[in-house]
Amino acid sequence: MASGAASGSGNSATAAAAVAETGIATAPASNSEADLPDDPFPGFKRLFIRGGGILYVRDGMDFESYDSWFLDEAGIEFNKEQIPLTAKEQAQLKMLMFRARVQQTKYYGNVVKEPTACTLTQQLHMKKLLLYKSPTGGPMVNFISSFGKAVVVAEIKDSLTGELVFAYIEPVRLGRGVTKSASPDMDRLAAALTEAMERAHRALVEQLPVDPDKLDDRASYGCNGQIGRNVLEIRKVLHNSSAN
Secondary structure: OOOOOOOOHHHHHHHHHHHOOOOEOOOOOHHHHHHOOOOOOOOOEEEEEOOOEEEEEOOOOOOOOOOEEEEOOOEEEEOOOOOOOOHHHHHHHHHHHHHHHHHHHHHHOEEEOOOOOOEEEEEEEEEEEEOOOOOOOHHHOOOOOOOOEEEEEEEEEEOOOOOEEEEEEEEEEOOOOOOOOOOOOHHHHHHHHHHHHHHHHHHHHHHOOOOHHHOOOOHHHOOOOHHHHHHHHHHHHHHHHHHO
16 A cells, blocks of 8 residues: 655644644643533543544554545534534535644645555544524523533544544633634635544644554554654654753
């Protein structure tokens, strides 16, 4: 398999600059706790990320030996107070979700069209999606105080076995996504999605353990460990930048 890399100094420097903008916290943002599900991945190590997200890491499932990413179709689950989007709006939303992932994922390995033994499959779910006021929402939602919101769930799996390697969950606020209009504010949603994916990938760079000795663990499949090599290169750029 061709594992083309995003490991050039330009890409590494760009990704490192993005990573440097945020950091890791020891606990989730207090106003986000109610939006997070109760321990959805039992047995996984939990790492709390600044901004309200949580990274779930499975021991023994090493991601560094993979080369590329396959982006599976996004899933959307509506808040009970949300009017279901039209087919056109749902298609637009899924495209926004795809673009947000490609934009960030490309720094850490190629995005490929078909999964192979050298790819990690990324599944993105938008849960509890609320973009604008439903007329059946009652007093629980109002035009002034309620904005759009959702819970972003990204699951990263081995493309061959389907085993979960790690996951990221973050409740996102969609700015003034709730309006008196009958249509969602897709531009604000796109910006919120992009920011959430940026934080998810920064967590990958800063928090996931990377063992250089395991980069070649999938060599028998023809894999080069490009994702791990890219992350190590980005960490090196970050270290050099902080030292200067």
